[in-house]
Amino acid sequence: MADNLALSDVSRETMTQLQLYQDLLVKWTSKINLIAPSTIESSWERHVIDSAQVFKYVPLGALHLVDIGSGGGLPGLVIAILAKERMPGLAITLIESDQRKAAFLRTVARELDLAVSIKAERIEAVTDVRADVLTARALAPLLNLLSYGKQLLNDDGLALFQKGKSFQQEISQARTSWSFDLQEFPSETDDEARILQIKDIRRVIN
Template sequence: MTGANEASFAEDFNVSRETIERLHRYEVLLRKWNPAINLVSPQTLTDVWGRHFRDSAQIFDLAKTPDAKIWADLGAGGGFPGLVVAILAAEKQPSLSVTLVESDQRKAAFLMTVGRELGLHTRVLSQRIEAIPPLGADILSARALAPLSKLLEFAERHLKPGGTALFPKGAKWREELSEAQKSWSFDVACHASVTDSEATVLEISGVSRV
């Protein structure tokens, strides 16, 4: 039986029963692994569909790049937004491959397990972001990983020319944006978060050093 959160997710993001089932299986694996390796804060497991699934799905919806082939998610952790992007892409954009970068070996093992068991088009790189050869990503994401200035350094390295970065940021996003603009030149659009009235998703392109 589909729960209220699952039903509203299916309606809001226009996804099939198969996608909801994949997300449910992901939730089961997340709850199974989390006590051992702390993939997400235990308190947030009371609202997985809101705090994690919906929060991640909005990033996929913002991408609006039907021709994209490579999505790279940096510091993928428990798979947000990367695994949710891969699950949605399986239905909506099957040619999209999602690269999950996670240096923690145990978290990387979790990401590989979910990708394999759900039949997702993913690959996991268990290395430091700085050590990986440029990924040439069409789309780059990172959630709760680093200040914006550092994320732009990663974007300059791993985005292909003309690519787009999507970075969700919390209540202090304006301060981070102002600080980053001292060292970097970039185009930015700010999208209000659907899960947090004080948060935003920064859509960034044309990154270069000042």
């Protein structure tokens, strides 16, 4: 399982923690909707590896990463597990308004001894957080994500948004309301997907 580029150089302890997280993710999915049941059998690649690949785009000097719409902790908890070994000074905040999902996030954080802060609030209501890095996976159209980015990012911060095959359409739509610097990175788990690195988000004045 460590052959994937995203996990090519992690320690045995980190790999064990990722596997424990996967076990908890699957176990809780039988009670609440964390991942689609059809993806349980392929959850290591579809969810864990897919989230882990984001970590390599987190700048070394980042101090605070915020994951919005964390759900089952993808990618936020996976990043927290990797950061525990590689970037122990990185503060991580997970924002998830669903109370049951927030309870899952707290359970994993406690059982794996992860230093994460969990806010069980709607994203729009969070006004006391500023991030160097903002992450989101399968949450909302890019147009909406940019609004959250403007709200939560430091002026020199960057967003890392995972997008599927419609990413080009979402970029075109978003540019009607926002200007932003964009870099696209290929996904390790889906040839049609991309990781979008976005900086300098500004609203377009028509």
